[in-house]
Amino acid sequence: MDEVALTLLRLLADDAPAAELAAAADRIAVEDPAARDLALRIRSGMDASKRRAAELSALVDVARELASSRDPGRVLDTIVHRARTLVGTDVAYLTLYDPDRGDTFMRATDGSVSAAFQQLRLPLGSGLGGLVAETYKPYWTADYPGDRRFRHTSTIDNAVGEEGLVAICGTPLIVDSSFVGVLFASNRTRRPFSRDEVSLLQSLAALAAVTLVQVRAATETADALTQLSVAHAGVEHAAAAHDRFAEIVLSGGDVDAIAAALAELLDVWVVLVDAHGNELANAGVPDQLDLSRLPALTNGRLTRFGDHWAITATAKGEPLGALVIGGVDDLPPADRRIVERAAVVTALVLLFRRQAAEQSRHAQADVLADALSGTADPAAVADRARLLGHDIPDRMVVAVCRGGADSRLPAALDDRVVLSGRYDGDLVLVLDLPSAVTGAAELAEPARRTGMTIGVTGPAALGEGLVAAHRQAARLVGTMTRLGRTARAAAPDDLGLAGLVGAETVDVAAHVAHVLGPLVDYDARRGTELVATLSAYFAASQSPTRAAAVLHLHPNTVQQRLDRITALLGDGWQHPDRALDLQVALRLRATL
Numbered sequence: 001m002d003e004v005a006l007t008l009l010r011l012l013a014d015d016a017p018a019a020e021l022a023a024a025a026d027r028i029a030v031e032d033p034a035a036r037d038l039a040l041r042i043r044s045g046m047d048a049s050k051r052r053a054a055e056l057s058a059l060v061d062v063a064r065e066l067a068s069s070r071d072p073g074r075v076l077d078t079i080v081h082r083a084r085t086l087v088g089t090d091v092a093y094l095t096l097y098d099p100d101r102g103d104t105f106m107r108a109t110d111g112s113v114s115a116a117f118q119q120l121r122l123p124l125g126s127g128l129g130g131l132v133a134e135t136y137k138p139y140w141t142a143d144y145p146g147d148r149r150f151r152h153t154s155t156i157d158n159a160v161g162e163e164g165l166v167a168i169c170g171t172p173l174i175v176d177s178s179f180v181g182v183l184f185a186s187n188r189t190r191r192p193f194s195r196d197e198v199s200l201l202q203s204l205a206a207l208a209a210v211t212l213v214q215v216r217a218a219t220e221t222a223d224a225l226t227q228l229s230v231a232h233a234g235v236e237h238a239a240a241a242h243d244r245f246a247e248i249v250l251s252g253g254d255v256d257a258i259a260a261a262l263a264e265l266l267d268v269w270v271v272l273v274d275a276h277g278n279e280l281a282n283a284g285v286p287d288q289l290d291l292s293r294l295p296a297l298t299n300g301r302l303t304r305f306g307d308h309w310a311i312t313a314t315a316k317g318e319p320l321g322a323l324v325i326g327g328v329d330d331l332p333p334a335d336r337r338i339v340e341r342a343a344v345v346t347a348l349v350l351l352f353r354r355q356a357a358e359q360s361r362h363a364q365a366d367v368l369a370d371a372l373s374g375t376a377d378p379a380a381v382a383d384r385a386r387l388l389g390h391d392i393p394d395r396m397v398v399a400v401c402r403g404g405a406d407s408r409l410p411a412a413l414d415d416r417v418v419l420s421g422r423y424d425g426d427l428v429l430v431l432d433l434p435s436a437v438t439g440a441a442e443l444a445e446p447a448r449r450t451g452m453t454i455g456v457t458g459p460a461a462l463g464e465g466l467v468a469a470h471r472q473a474a475r476l477v478g479t480m481t482r483l484g485r486t487a488r489a490a491a492p493d494d495l496g497l498a499g500l501v502g503a504e505t506v507d508v509a510a511h512v513a514h515v516l517g518p519l520v521d522y523d524a525r526r527g528t529e530l531v532a533t534l535s536a537y538f539a540a541s542q543s544p545t546r547a548a549a550v551l552h553l554h555p556n557t558v559q560q561r562l563d564r565i566t567a568l569l570g571d572g573w574q575h576p577d578r579a580l581d582l583q584v585a586l587r588l589r590a591t592l
Contacts (some may be wrong), residue, residue, distance in 0.1 A: 085541060090187050103122060112484075113163065133172065140170070165186045255321075259281040398431075399443060400455050403486065416432050417430070433459070457474075530565055
């Protein structure tokens with residue numbers, strides 16, 4: 001081996017820098033040009049091998065880094081950063097394909113300073129990136145602004161110009177023939193891209209595409225597992241709710257327990273209203289709640305109105321009530337199913353309650369018929385009433401209700417009703433009240449509201465007394481109807497002489513006290529003579545002057561007493577009907 005070859009081999013073996021090798025080769029070129037050229041080619045090959053090894057090592061590092069990330073955003077940032085570093089450009093960026101709009105949009109950048117460039121969208125076929133996306137092939141240029149191979153648009157050129165980019169290389173991201181996006185490396189000065197750099201960017205793009213698809217798949221799998229877990233938890237929650245509602249029904253619980261259970265299960269407040277909007281139960285309902293805007297619900301589906309939710313409790317196609325839920329911004333699907341199940345259970349309980357009430361009414365009507373017919377033993381009637389949960393008091397009043405469009409009574413009277421039902425075509429109530437006058441006062445408002453004419457008599461004991469009280473109440477209603485005193489409630493004493501005529505027996509003292517009581521009491525307290533003045537006034541043909549002469553009083557004094565009588569008895573006492581009742585009461589008082 002000659003000295004020239006030995007020198008060159010020694011330099012190559014020592015991995016001398018390319019500049020040193022080139023200088024040595026130039027010195028000996030005159031002696032052996034062929035040896036010089038061979039040495040430089042060998043060196044170039046060695047440099048290329050080292051570069052490929054370095055690139056391969058870098059790609060392995062990139063693969064490891066990408067494999068360790070499960071965040072799609074972080075994966076994209078890693079890809080563009082590595083592309084900028086490996087290719088050695090000023091800027092790297094990545095666009096993703098939007099199948100809905102049919103274009104690509106800027107998703108990640110590294111080294112970019114322009115906001116307009118970072119928000120750029122590239123239609124397929126437009127600009128360098130659009131051409132890459134359309135053809136699935138890499139393209140590169142040393143001078144993009146002046147390169148006529150690409151279809152320039154003002155939007156793309158303005159954004160590229162604002163970023164200051166000149167040289168651009170773009171390569172597609174493709175996995176299993178599916179286009180994912182485009183990876184770019186670009187420079188702010190004119191520069192060519194070697195095929196090795198393009199190949200490196202393609203390798204990075206392929207690796208990035210596979211990783212991106214895998215991360216997306218992993219994310220979708222994780223989301224699916226999360227949804228499955230949520231769904232499973234929802235099923236378990238719904239099953240627990242079902243067991244809770246079933247336990248309430250089987251233990252005889254009422255709608256109050258259902259409302260409370262629903263409120264606890266969903267951490268909401270609940271109110272149950274009947275078909276007429278009357279509240280039946282509530283759990284945690286705020287005092288200021290206004291249900292006047294509750295929509296008409298007939299389809300049995302959960303409906304939102306304002307800040308609340310509502311659903312009907314329907315049985316046999318008939319709305320029996322509605323559940324209203326609030327205190328929560330939204331109800332997840334699982335919670336909505338629980339509300340719907342609660343509505344079904346509520347409808348079932350309301351149906352049971354109505355059927356039980358109907359059975360109780362039928363049973364009460366049977367007991368009432370026996371009590372009013374006089375054919376059954378009073379003790380047996382009392383025992384049957386007791387089985388229905390009603391104790392028979394010693395004395396009761398009887399109310400006969402006739403006519404009217406609505407037989408519902410105020411809830412305040414519920415605990416006073418001993419027996420109720422239809423008898424001889426009338427609604428008959430047997431009430432635990434001290435007197436007929438009290439009963440008439442309690443039933444005055446329902447009579448006005450419903451248009452019923454109600455006659456109240458008693459009190460009387462179970463047996464013949466109650467039978468007689470019922471007959472008197474029925475006659476009283478007939479008398480009221482003939483007198484035109486309908487849509488009101490009255491005791492016999494309230495009808496004055498007409499009430500006395502229709503009565504089988506009359507308690508004269510009680511009648512007098514009912515008609516003249518306010519005057520008698522006033523005279524007793526004040527030592528006045530209003531009763532005597534009234535008697536003289538009627539005896540004088542209702543002339544204050546002649547009454548004053550009989551009483552040896554000044555007419556003004558008599559007028560003052562008459563004004564006091566008006567204040568005690570009301571303005572209508574001089575009406576012929578009332579005046580007659582007062583005169584009869586004065587006559588009866590004289591006989592006591």
